Amino acid sequence: MIQTSEIQRVFQENDVVLIKSSINVYTKSILELVNFGLENNKVIFYISATVPSSVFKTIFESTGLPHENIYFIDCTTYSFDITQDPNTIVVESPTMLETIIIKVMYLNKISRQNLPDKSPLIIVDSANSLAIHNDLGILSEFFHVLITMVRPTGSKLAILSIMEQLTDELSHTLELISDTVLTE
Amino acid sequence: MDMINLERCKTGIGELDSLLNGGIPRGNSVLISGSCGTGKTTLSLEFLIHGVENGEKGLYISATEISSKVIKNMVPFQFFKEEYFDSGYIKIIDIPNIYSKLSLHKLEFEQEDIDKLIDYIADIVKNGDFKRIAIDSLTSICYRLRTEEKIRDFIIKFEEIVNKIGATALMVSELLPNAKGYSQYGVEEAVADGIILLGNLKRRGDLLRTLQIIKMRGTSHSRAEYVMDITPLGIMLSPLLKGWAVNQ
Numbered sequence: 001m002i003q004t005s006e007i008q009r010v011f012q013e014n015d016v017v018l019i020k021s022s023i024n025v026y027t028k029s030i031l032e033l034v035n036f037g038l039e040n041n042k043v044i045f046y047i048s049a050t051v052p053s054s055v056f057k058t059i060f061e062s063t064g065l066p067h068e069n070i071y072f073i074d075c076t077t078y079s080f081d082i083t084q085d086p087n088t089i090v091v092e093s094p095t096m097l098e099t100i101i102i103k104v105m106y107l108n109k110i111s112r113q114n115l116p117d118k119s120p121l122i123i124v125d126s127a128n129s130l131a132i133h134n135d136l137g138i139l140s141e142f143f144h145v146l147i148t149m150v151r152p153t154g155s156k157l158a159i160l161s162i163m164e165q166l167t168d169e170l171s172h173t174l175e176l177i178s179d180t181v182l183t184e
Numbered sequence: 185m186d187m188i189n190l191e192r193c194k195t196g197i198g199e200l201d202s203l204l205n206g207g208i209p210r211g212n213s214v215l216i217s218g219s220c221g222t223g224k225t226t227l228s229l230e231f232l233i234h235g236v237e238n239g240e241k242g243l244y245i246s247a248t249e250i251s252s253k254v255i256k257n258m259v260p261f262q263f264f265k266e267e268y269f270d271s272g273y274i275k276i277i278d279i280p281n282i283y284s285k286l287s288l289h290k291l292e293f294e295q296e297d298i299d300k301l302i303d304y305i306a307d308i309v310k311n312g313d314f315k316r317i318a319i320d321s322l323t324s325i326c327y328r329l330r331t332e333e334k335i336r337d338f339i340i341k342f343e344e345i346v347n348k349i350g351a352t353a354l355m356v357s358e359l360l361p362n363a364k365g366y367s368q369y370g371v372e373e374a375v376a377d378g379i380i381l382l383g384n385l386k387r388r389g390d391l392l393r394t395l396q397i398i399k400m401r402g403t404s405h406s407r408a409e410y411v412m413d414i415t416p417l418g419i420m421l422s423p424l425l426k427g428w429a430v431n432q
Contacts, residue, residue, distance in 0.1 A: 092390065093389070095387070095388055095389075095390055096390050096392065097425055098392065098411035098424060098425055099411065099413055099422075102413040102415070103413075105420060105422070106413075106416075109417055110417070134427075135427065136427075138425050138426075138427030139427070140427070141425045141426065141427045145422065145425065
């Protein structure tokens with residue numbers, strides 16, 4: 001499992017980190033990553049394309065992680081269960097990649113207004129899930145545009161991936177766009 | 185690098201101003217073209233509200249909605265300030281009221297009716313010292329003008345008013361969903377100083393709003409298509425990802 005200290009070390013030197021985690025410890029790795037963000041005065045933008053944001057909120061609550069500074073961009077709930085949670089923005093489909101980019105930029109503006117002392121940590125959960133819905137061409141373009149847009153804002157970006165389910169092609173693309181790779 | 189260093193009228197929509205190299209050249213009259221639900225009215229009102237933040241008064245000439253409804257629809261936006269409307273920094277006038285005041289009841293206007301309408305708008309603009317104007321929609325006015333000559337004449341005269349007083353105008357142009365051009369009658373797009381095209385892009389079942397600057401006199405500008413989203417902070421843009429279209 002990836003430790004908070006390890007995450008801290010790589011983010012000191014890099015802005016975009018690809019995290020390859022084993023499926024057995026995937027949730028634990030996410031918790032370490034969120035913990036790193038909260039301990040380091042960050043506001044978290046959590047792009048959930050794997051499971052609905054409500055599931056993670058429950059997990060964060062049960063583990064005692066304060067989640068008032070965690071904002072979700074939920075691409076899995078669709079519009080069937082639009083939440084009234086002020087910390088959640090629903091994007092209707094994981095194929096609406098440009099809308100995800102805009103929501104990140106929107107949250108960035110909002111957090112600059114409301115939490116000016118906190119810098120964003122953007123978590124993409126996960127590259128594998130986005131690859132189910134999008135072909136590799138548009139997915140690499142998405143990450144490239146996202147990185148180009150968030151880098152000047154001082155944000156950090158963590159791209160999560162499940163190691164056992166990564167194809168060579170996807171893995172290669174993600175490594176190309178990331179500053180470094182953290183492997184569990 | 186810009187060819188001509190013209191004074192800019194910032195729309196206040198950050199990404200759009202960047203695509204326009206700093207904003208719309210002041211004095212331009214720009215068509216905002218698009219079919220229903222593409223964000224034409226929101227863009228026009230956001231332009232006016234940001235204008236007040238820069239000390240520029242705005243005039244909204246409405247033909248599609250009554251003024252109370254126009255204001256009500258803007259309430260959810262964070263940039264909305266009701267006092268701008270209450271204090272007259274933004275004035276909304278309904279086209280049917282203008283027609284009624286000027287006794288313009290004919291379905292097809294004659295030249296003298298057009299002159300009356302233009303004179304009336306000119307008076308309001310000058311007396312109110314409005315620096316930003318939005319006509320929503322130009323198409324509905326054109327409906328009463330009918331012929332290409334009359335439409336051309338109306339737009340040219342309107343542009344003269346706008347340019348003379350150093351204002352900047354947005355003219356909403358309503359399009360049918362599969363329209364080929366940028367305006368209903370074809371004349372509007374030729375006469376306007378600029379065209380910003382708003383669209384609906386259907387992609388694998390998703391309906392994305394898009395924005396593209398087709399032309400803008402007096403400045404170099406982007407010609408790429410962008411995805412547009414209407415957020416509580418107003419209009420925001422992202423580059424349109426093209427990976428999906430590689431083979432199309």
